[in-house]
Amino acid sequence: MSRVALVGAGAVGTRTALDLADHGVAVTLFERGEIGWDGETAVETPGDAASSRAAGVLYDAYAEDVDAALGARSLERFRAFDGTEGFLFHECPYAILVREGDDERAAATRRAVERMREHDRQVETLAPEQVGERFPTLHADDLAVAAVADNAGWADTGAYVAALLTTARAAGVEIRDETPVTLASPTTVATPGGRESFDAVVVAAGAHTAQVCAGVDVDLAAVPYRVQALTGAVVAGSPGSGDGRVGGDGGGADEGSAGGGGGDEGGGADADDSPHGGDPHPGPMWYDATAGVYARPHPDGILAGDGTVPEATDPDAWDREADDWFVADTREVAAHRLRGSAAATGDSHEASTSGEPTGDTDATTTTDPSVSVERSWAGVCTATPDGDPLLGHVRDGLYVATGWQGHGFMRSPAHAELLAELVAADLGVATASPASVPSGETALSAFDPTRFPAGVEFEVREGMLVEER
Numbered sequence: 001m002s003r004v005a006l007v008g009a010g011a012v013g014t015r016t017a018l019d020l021a022d023h024g025v026a027v028t029l030f031e032r033g034e035i036g037w038d039g040e041t042a043v044e045t046p047g048d049a050a051s052s053r054a055a056g057v058l059y060d061a062y063a064e065d066v067d068a069a070l071g072a073r074s075l076e077r078f079r080a081f082d083g084t085e086g087f088l089f090h091e092c093p094y095a096i097l098v099r100e101g102d103d104e105r106a107a108a109t110r111r112a113v114e115r116m117r118e119h120d121r122q123v124e125t126l127a128p129e130q131v132g133e134r135f136p137t138l139h140a141d142d143l144a145v146a147a148v149a150d151n152a153g154w155a156d157t158g159a160y161v162a163a164l165l166t167t168a169r170a171a172g173v174e175i176r177d178e179t180p181v182t183l184a185s186p187t188t189v190a191t192p193g194g195r196e197s198f199d200a201v202v203v204a205a206g207a208h209t210a211q212v213c214a215g216v217d218v219d220l221a222a223v224p225y226r227v228q229a230l231t232g233a234v235v236a237g238s239p240g241s242g243d244g245r246v247g248g249d250g251g252g253a254d255e256g257s258a259g260g261g262g263g264d265e266g267g268g269a270d271a272d273d274s275p276h277g278g279d280p281h282p283g284p285m286w287y288d289a290t291a292g293v294y295a296r297p298h299p300d301g302i303l304a305g306d307g308t309v310p311e312a313t314d315p316d317a318w319d320r321e322a323d324d325w326f327v328a329d330t331r332e333v334a335a336h337r338l339r340g341s342a343a344a345t346g347d348s349h350e351a352s353t354s355g356e357p358t359g360d361t362d363a364t365t366t367t368d369p370s371v372s373v374e375r376s377w378a379g380v381c382t383a384t385p386d387g388d389p390l391l392g393h394v395r396d397g398l399y400v401a402t403g404w405q406g407h408g409f410m411r412s413p414a415h416a417e418l419l420a421e422l423v424a425a426d427l428g429v430a431t432a433s434p435a436s437v438p439s440g441e442t443a444l445s446a447f448d449p450t451r452f453p454a455g456v457e458f459e460v461r462e463g464m465l466v467e468e469r
């Protein structure tokens with residue numbers, strides 16, 4: 001039986017490990033962080049992993065054909081995994097909002113929607129009054145245009161990785177946590193316990209991927225940078241003074257905010273990540289593209305973010321707490337966007353998170369909500385020169401997966417599937433199914449990790465800008 005080492009138990013590495021196991025490969029998954037188990041069930045995911053700290057906004061509204069195909073395939077796989085080991089996929093539309101006066105972005109958004117529709121994505125442009133009618137919780141008066149994607153949803157990212165880990169272990173993947181890996185050769189893994197050779201090694205170590213690969217002189221154009229998020233309740237009434245934080249920062253995964261504990265909703269895979277368990281503000285998910293802030297429903301009320309700090313950060317020494325400017329700006333934009341919104345509750349799963357009017361919604365109109373912050377944190381994403389990931393083969397037997405510009409969680413199921421198919425094919429293992437993504441070959445050539453010259457320098461830029469993707 002072929003043996004493969006997977007380095008990194010984030011969403012990408014764990015999904016790839018599980019897919020390789022399904023191809024009949026013997027997989028060992030190495031993770032430098034700690035994974036908590038309750039018997040056979042993973043209840044705590046590595047606290048520093050971007051996957052444990054991500055917002056869990058999921059959609060396929062991409063204008064590029066490969067991105068659209070992989071986004072759609074990922075949503076298919078998230079839905080297929082719904083209900084597994086406590087993981088839940090919450091259906092919820094995603095609205096990209098562009099403000100009046102932001103003319104270039106508005107035009108670019110209209111063009112992007114046309115391209116998304118050419119790729120059969122369920123996306124439409126709405127005028128402000130249509131936004132207000134469809135989503136009464138959103139303040140739409142200041143908008144020039146909105147693009148609404150219906151094939152979308154959100155998930156507790158820690159709970160997802162925990163469910164994958166539980167499933168992977170049950171499928172025979174050997175999981176070794178608290179085991180940092182360096183490479184002694186492209187197919188030899190060195191850990192504090194010694195060296196071990198494999199038929200292939202896949203490095204999906206997030207922000208550390210370039211560092212790990214540098215050990216065998218592979219130069220990857222991947223630069224780590226900080227991204228931030230917060231959760232909070234939308235409170236009716238005038239915005240309060242102060243920073244609006246309740247109980248301090250929460251300080252990231254270590255204090256049970258994002259990640260550690262297996263999910264941002266706290267408490268791991270066993271956590272009640274259902275909207276019924278908390279008090280999520282109604283949807284839709286929205287991205288105010290002019291302000292650069294997004295939000296989705298969350299049991300605390302909303303989870304909001306972007307907070308990209310577009311500069312390289314040290315993956316071993318970064319500030320896990322959110323910056324004051326991020327918390328202040330995000331509160332302000334969220335309060336503005338939800339101004340005039342309804343503090344609504346609904347009994348049905350869909351009604352409570354989609355934000356669309358329903359018969360059983362009890363809406364109380366308010367004019368000046370504020371956002372009282374429950375938790376805020378930072379995590380590390382990885383940038384590449386062209387914003388596309390580095391996915392595939394770099395040396396005989398050595399593969400990498402990183403560089404999603406803050407959009408890696410939503411595309412991880414399809415990217416992992418492609419990578420597992422590539423590795424399995426190279427190992428001569430018969431694949432159980434034909435290439436799952438029609439444009440598989442194109443995707444892999446678009447994401448060729450060796451496409452940049454060694455030592456290329458580039459500026460870290462914000463994730464995926466509407467006007468570009």
Ligand SMILES: Cc1cc2nc3c(=O)[nH]c(=O)nc-3n(C[C@H](O)[C@H](O)[C@H](O)COP(=O)(O)OP(=O)(O)OC[C@H]3O[C@@H](n4cnc5c(N)ncnc54)[C@H](O)[C@@H]3O)c2cc1C
Nearest residue numbers: 008010012032050051055056057181206379407408409410
């Ligand atoms: C605040 C925030 C919000 C985000 N929101 C979204 C979102 O809404 N939607 C979306 O699609 N994406 C989002 N992202 C981006 C997303 O989190 C990442 O793109 C994705 O999770 C990357 O997954 P990964 O498995 O590649 O890396 P990671 O999740 O970082 O996993 C890598 C793992 O490798 C381990 N590791 C590192 N070095 C070693 C080593 N030497 N040996 C062994 N193990 C090692 C790490 O400990 C880690 O567990 C967000 C990110 C942040 C920070």
